[in-house]
Amino acid sequence: MDQHIAEAIGRPDLIRLDDRLVCLRFETMxxxxxxxxxxRxxxxxxxxxxxTLLDSSSGIYAYALALACHRHGMHCHIVGSTTVDGTLRTQLAVLGATLEQMEPCDDLKLDQKRRVERIHEILAAHPEYHWMRQYHxxxxxLGYRAIADRVREETGTDRLTVVxxxxxxxxxxxxxxxxxxxxGVASPGAPGRPAGAPADVELVGVQPYGSLTFGAQHTSDPEIIIAGIGSSIPFGNVSHELYDTLHWISFDTALSGAVDLLRRHAVxxxxxxxxxYLAARHERERAPGRTVLFVAADTGHRYTDTVxxxxxxxxxxxxxxxxxxxxxxxxALPWSRMAWNRTPAAALRA
Structure with missing residues (x-):
């Protein structure tokens, strides 16, 4: 039995949408x-x-940190993006978290820059606060080890693509x-894999236009930003060498994917x-022998009006x-795909 709602919320669902397409669905990832x-x-x-634990967030992490603080008897202070909606603001307030939200802004770079600057101002005034540094x-x-173990047990790691x-x-x-x-870990998908053989897992990353993480800062999306999956500032804990392929997807295209996922699969x-979901469908078509698992990071409630x-x-x-x-x-918009081939970040600075 769970000791706190955060433990239940953090447990994802694995949903097989068809024979080679699997959704790893979180309520709040x-x-x-x-x-x-x-x-830790x-x-x-x-x-x-x-x-007091302090961090910046575009929404999902704010709720997650507030729940973790509630679970462990700590205070939570969030510098929130302009994308934090009214429902989340109310939840944070009732949970006892402090939220400072940036003024409305359609510029991802400016929004993130202002949040980081505010974090440093708060730390200067309250050096006793602990900055969680979710981006670095x-x-x-650590928390994803148990999720990976479950994925391995239920899907195997033989010819698995994660998106x-x-x-x-x-x-x-x-x-x-x-x-x-x-x-060398035995799994349903690879019962005959020799001990010591590496798992056959490919990683496909999805980015919004304008994100500098993989070198697309010179592009922009005329619609609203897709919060949380890209960055206009360097993120220290992105391991570029883990990624095999990148997809850059516009707001309009992502909207079509979200609607189809609900209409076709009720997710x-x-x-x-x-x-x-769109990137996963495409990768499945390109590689008929692979199982493709895509991550659904949150529910659609905060996108009811905008999507x-x-x-x-x-x-x-x-x-x-x-x-x-x-x-x-x-x-180029609306959707671009590029082989990344596990290239280190140094290639972006070359």
């Missing part, structure tokens, strides 16, 4: 990373019960790392999930295909 990170900090003595600290990888938003790196990157690290999920109310605008997904590009200079 970052509860997994926030809970494990706070537990408490266990190592880095923080104590009653301390590998401690946020999802890159974000801070502590979700898709962590899943791939833990799945690949399990060499009500967020905008980044719509993008991951689902516009369901009549959704394009048929069978007509949507990416443009394959050789480098970032060729990126």
């Amino acid at each position: 970052k509860v997994v990373s926030a809970l494990a990170a706070v537990r 900090l408490l266990d190592t003595g880095a923080v104590r019960r009653g301390d 600290d590998d401690i946020h990888y 999802g938003g890159v974000g801070s790196g502590a979700s898709t990157g962590a899943l791939a790392r833990y799945l690949r690290d399990a060499e 009500f999920a967020g905008l980044s999930t719509g993008a991951a 689902y109310a516009r369901h009549r605008e959704a394009a048929p997904v069978d007509r949507l295909r990416p443009q394959d590009v050789d480098d970032q200079s060729q990126l």
Whole structure:
């Protein structure tokens, strides 16, 4: 039996949508990373019960950290993106979290820059606060080990492709790392894999236009930003060398994916999930022998007005295909795909 609602919320559902397409569906994904990170900090003595934990968030992590703080008797202070909606503001208030929300802004770079600047101002005034650094600290990888173990048990790691938003790196990157690290572990999909043989796990990252994480900062999306899966500032815990392929997907295209996922499979999920679903469908078509698992990071409730109310605008997904590009200079809306081939981040600075 769970001891706190955060533990239940952090447990994802594995849903087989067809014979080679699997959805890893979270109610709120970052509860997994926030809970494990706070537990590690408490266990190592880095923080104590009653301390204040501070971070910046576009929405999902704010709720996750507030729940982790509630679970462990700590205070939570969030500098929130302009994308934090009224429902989340109310939940945070009732949970006892402090929220400072940025003024409305359609510029991802400016929104993130202002949040980081405010974090430093708060730390200067309250050096006793602990900055969780969800965008930089590998401690946020820890919670995904148990998720990777479950995926391995239920899908196997023989010819498995994982698809999802890159974000801070502590979700898709962590899943791939833990799945690949399990060499020689028997699984339903690979009963005959020799001991010591590496797991055959490919990782496909999804990014919004304008994100610099994989070199697309020169592009932009005329619609609203897809919060949480890209960045206009460097993220220290993104391991570029884990990724095999990248997809850049526009708001309109992700909207079509989200609507189709609900209409076809009854999965009500967020905008980044719509993008991951489209990328997963495409990767499944390209590799008939592989099982493709995509990450659904949150439910669709905060996108009811901005996405689902516009369901009549959704394009048929069978007509949507990416443009394959050789480098970032060729990126173009609405959807681009590029082989990354586990290239280290240093290549972006070359």
